[in-house]
Amino acid sequence: MVTTTPSPTLKALTSEQVEAFRHKGYLAPLPLFTQDEAAALRADYPRLKALLLPELQISRINWWHKRNRTLYNLCMHPRVLDHVEDLLGPSFFLWGSQFFSKEPHDAAHVPWHQDAKYWPLAPQHSVTVFIAWSDCSPDNGCMRVVPGTHRTDDLLEHGMLTDPNALLPRIVQDSRVDYDTAVDLVLEPGWISLHHDGIVHGSGPNTSDRPRIAWTCRFSAAEVKCDLSVWPTFQAFPARGDGPFNHNPIGVPPTTEGAPTGMMQ
Numbered sequence: 001m002v003t004t005t006p007s008p009t010l011k012a013l014t015s016e017q018v019e020a021f022r023h024k025g026y027l028a029p030l031p032l033f034t035q036d037e038a039a040a041l042r043a044d045y046p047r048l049k050a051l052l053l054p055e056l057q058i059s060r061i062n063w064w065h066k067r068n069r070t071l072y073n074l075c076m077h078p079r080v081l082d083h084v085e086d087l088l089g090p091s092f093f094l095w096g097s098q099f100f101s102k103e104p105h106d107a108a109h110v111p112w113h114q115d116a117k118y119w120p121l122a123p124q125h126s127v128t129v130f131i132a133w134s135d136c137s138p139d140n141g142c143m144r145v146v147p148g149t150h151r152t153d154d155l156l157e158h159g160m161l162t163d164p165n166a167l168l169p170r171i172v173q174d175s176r177v178d179y180d181t182a183v184d185l186v187l188e189p190g191w192i193s194l195h196h197d198g199i200v201h202g203s204g205p206n207t208s209d210r211p212r213i214a215w216t217c218r219f220s221a222a223e224v225k226c227d228l229s230v231w232p233t234f235q236a237f238p239a240r241g242d243g244p245f246n247h248n249p250i251g252v253p254p255t256t257e258g259a260p261t262g263m264m265q
């Protein structure tokens with residue numbers, strides 16, 4: 001397991017919060033956007049969703065930041081980057097983004113998993129910023145984490161699922177994970193959580209009358225390299241610091257309001 005490398009000068013978090021992230025593998029809840037800013041995000045959701053090809057499901061499509069200026073800017077918002085810098089250190093890049101949305105009474109769920117199990121990235125030094133666009137609560141399927149599960153030497157065994165409602169295809173299969181200790185990450189609109197790429201996390205279905213809308217952006221420290229034989233369309237978008245950012249192809253920030261045309265497209 002690779003630990004966090006906090007900046008010498010913290011920008012958004014306290015040293016106690018950085019220490020808690022190291023120990024538990026997540027931080028939440030963290031208020032980040034104002035109520036007005038959160039309402040503006042939420043109001044924009046139908047426009048963004050309508051940009052997708054009709055056959056695509058919004059929660060099964062990623063890497064919007066490569067195609068859409070508004071969402072690129074959201075990932076690169078200075079307050080978002082301040083939080084990431086406090087955990088990854090001064091030089092890091094953006095490479096991933098995805099909505100995880102569930103309509104009211106939606107059976108969609110996210111099986112327990114470790115992000116790093118899906119990602120051909122090395123060394124393991126990445127963090128996800130999860131931004132709530134709606135409230136995220138137990139009844140509408142908020143994210144859940146199993147604290148401390150990032151502190152294993154190796155990634156855990158995962159099995160494959162065929163469940164059509166599973167938003168991701170793999171599930172942790174390791175009897176050492178104690179799900180009784182799982183924590184609900186309850187967020188108000190505009191609040192965020194931060195999670196380590198090794199923590200076991202997932203979420204249940206939406207049993208409420210309200211939508212659950214969340215946006216994730218993924219960042220890695222400058223030294224992280226992607227195996228392009230696995231993810232040939234991977235691009236790094238430098239976010240902060242001087243790098244060097246020479247380990248991966250560099251992306252050109254979008255200037256228009258486009259949308260992905262498929263996974264990783």
Ligand SMILES: O=C(O)CCC(=O)C(=O)O
Pocket residue numbers: 100110115128130141142143144201202203214216
């Ligand atoms: O939105 C969720 O419930 C899960 C999100 C997730 O798995 C992730 O951000 O890695």
